[in-house]
Amino acid sequence: MDKIPKTLRGTARREQLLRSAEKVFGEKGFAAASIAEITRDADTALGTFYIYFTSKEQVFRELVVEMGHLTRSVMSDAVTGAPDRLDAERRGLLAFLRFVADRPSLYRIVEQARFVDPEAYRDYFSSFAAAYRDQLRKAEAAGQIRPGDAEVRAWALMGIAKNLGDRFVLWEEHGDLEAIAEAAFDMIRDGLSP
Amino acid sequence: MDKIPKTLRGTARREQLLRSAEKVFGEKGFAAASIAEITRDADTALGTFYIYFTSKEQVFRELVVEMGHLTRSVMSDAVTGAPDRLDAERRGLLAFLRFVADRPSLYRIVEQARFVDPEAYRDYFSSFAAAYRDQLRKAEAAGQIRPGDAEVRAWALMGIAKNLGDRFVLWEEHGDLEAIAEAAFDMIRDGLSP
DNA sequence: GTCGAACATGAATGAGTATTCATGTCCTAT
DNA sequence: ATAGGACATGAATACTCATTCATGTTCGAC
Structure with missing residues (x-):
């Protein structure tokens, strides 16, 4: 559980990504889920994911x-x-x-x-x-x-x-x-x- | 269940591939398993797989x-x-x-x-x-x-x-x-x- | 009002691998 | 012994992403 955000904005983004990950992993399964879809669902850019998590496995x-x-x-x-x-x-x-x-x-x-x-x-x-x-x-x-x-x-x-x-x-x-x-x-x- | 072999040799190969698929899927999981590993375990060429099965999903x-x-x-x-x-x-x-x-x-x-x-x-x-x-x-x-x-x-x-x-x-x-x-x-x- | 740390962006990189295919080899019927 | 269908081969193709990175943008402290 690295990459703890240091601001309110960061905390909110991270939570947003976590909820989108829950949704996408739950619907598609781990293998079929893509980081791109998670960030799309969270209304944020692809790279933002890696500000808050180190890998697909880690969010999971x-x-x-x-x-x-x-x-x-x-x-x-x-x-x-x-x-x-x-x-x-x-x-x-x-x-x-x-x-x-x-x-x-x-x-x-x-x-x-x-x-x-x-x-x-x-x-x-x-x-x-x-x-x-x-x-x-x-x-x-x-x-x-x-x-x-x-x-x-x-x-x-x-x-x-x-x-x-x-x-x-x-x-x-x-x-x-x-x-x-x-x-x-x-x-x-x-x-x-x- | 297509691609039924028409000779003894074919039947044996297909069975061999099925057993290797069971082994590899069981050990690594579907996503991490590769057709290459299945055919390697079955001592046969990559392409041979597609003589007997139409896709990875189908063997599964x-x-x-x-x-x-x-x-x-x-x-x-x-x-x-x-x-x-x-x-x-x-x-x-x-x-x-x-x-x-x-x-x-x-x-x-x-x-x-x-x-x-x-x-x-x-x-x-x-x-x-x-x-x-x-x-x-x-x-x-x-x-x-x-x-x-x-x-x-x-x-x-x-x-x-x-x-x-x-x-x-x-x-x-x-x-x-x-x-x-x-x-x-x-x-x-x-x-x-x- | 400016400086720096935190955060945001998305195109580019790189690795992996499912599937195809052109080219053989085997085996059986005749 | 030879034709032809069945089977075998593995390099090449064609994608799909995970992850990185160079380049911005935000925002609060001073």
């Missing part, structure tokens, strides 16, 4: 990191105040689906990081998963959930949220997210067993 | 389609003979993790299709999900699982498998896949509720 990484902060913040807010872990799961799942609906570009950028910047991708999910796992362990100790492998469960639960986000938010006119979250939560809470 | 799509057939076949084999749906879930999950361990390249290719060839990506998962959903409905009718939204459940369960595959197979020296599948299955069967 910065967006992934930004997404990490944002996701953690959104999820943390959503879950705060839940009476117990099960309710936190319900709230968290719905909040995630709504977040994907709100910022589909940022969500698609994270998924591209798998190939564009594998380290950033791993960091994003690993740090999220570590916190998730700890929450599950605490809930288990408090008797709020059945004992079980918290690491595996954390990744399984993240997988549910990701895949529902793909299918019911990115691929479809947003249906009833509450109903979808509720249906998934029903399985998370009680399982498939009759 | 063909690999995604191949992966679709393979996955369905592997999962179908794994689940055949299961006494009930819950057992089918257990077997299917383990089989999927082992499949990812066996063919990590093909698995990574499918994930790239999300951006390289979105239609192929959707087809892959949608056709899989449709079959999955039908199985769940049948099991529900037979009283083998609790009633619930089969479409949402199918996508949630696929999400679990995908994400565990990422974390415990692609990102890590393969640990005990049986233990991981069992831990996840425990939650799928009985949920988190104490």
Whole structure:
């Protein structure tokens, strides 16, 4: 994250470029996106990009990191105040689906990081998963959930949220997210067993 | 899927190129992979590629389609003979993790299709999900699982498998896949509720 | 009102590589 | 043994960008 601007004007330009990069990367994908299109969208000259960023990869990484902060913040807010872990799961799942609906570009950028910047991708999910796992362990100790492998469960639960986000938010006119979250939560809470 | 060879020699070359493409796309990703590298790996000349394929995109799509057939076949084999749906879930999950361990390249290719060839990506998962959903409905009718939204459940369960595959197979020296599948299955069967 | 640091510009540079094509070689049918 | 379709070759073509840079412009401090 170099090239920090030193004036208000600079700060605004940089932010403008970041938002355009989010938009273009989200729409076209990293490879098909061009710096020229990003600067065009930001109403600025090609060369200006390199005043604020060192490379195409760097803006991308910065967006992934930004997404990490944002996701953690959104999820943390959503879950705060839940009476117990099960309710936190319900709230968290719905909040995630709504977040994907709100910022589909940022969500698609994270998924591209798998190939564009594998380290950033791993960091994003690993740090999220570590916190998730700890929450599950605490809930288990408090008797709020059945004992079980918290690491595996954390990744399984993240997988549910990701895949529902793909299918019911990115691929479809947003249906009833509450109903979808509720249906998934029903399985998370009680399982498939009759 | 054009350019079908008319001789044994041609068929072998095409297959050879397909395997090299799988390898190179899997290792480097679609964008970073070059036709030159694919033909080099296949011990053949650059131009030979275009005898068997019309474009870089086309081989890629063909690999995604191949992966679709393979996955369905592997999962179908794994689940055949299961006494009930819950057992089918257990077997299917383990089989999927082992499949990812066996063919990590093909698995990574499918994930790239999300951006390289979105239609192929959707087809892959949608056709899989449709079959999955039908199985769940049948099991529900037979009283083998609790009633619930089969479409949402199918996508949630696929999400679990995908994400565990990422974390415990692609990102890590393969640990005990049986233990991981069992831990996840425990939650799928009985949920988190104490 | 002027000086300098910060910022802006877009044409030019340079590297990479998908695709084509003119020229062979192989192999089988006759 | 030879014609002709199938296959093989890799240099040449034709783009597409990422990145640089020489030349302005802005704006606040003094």
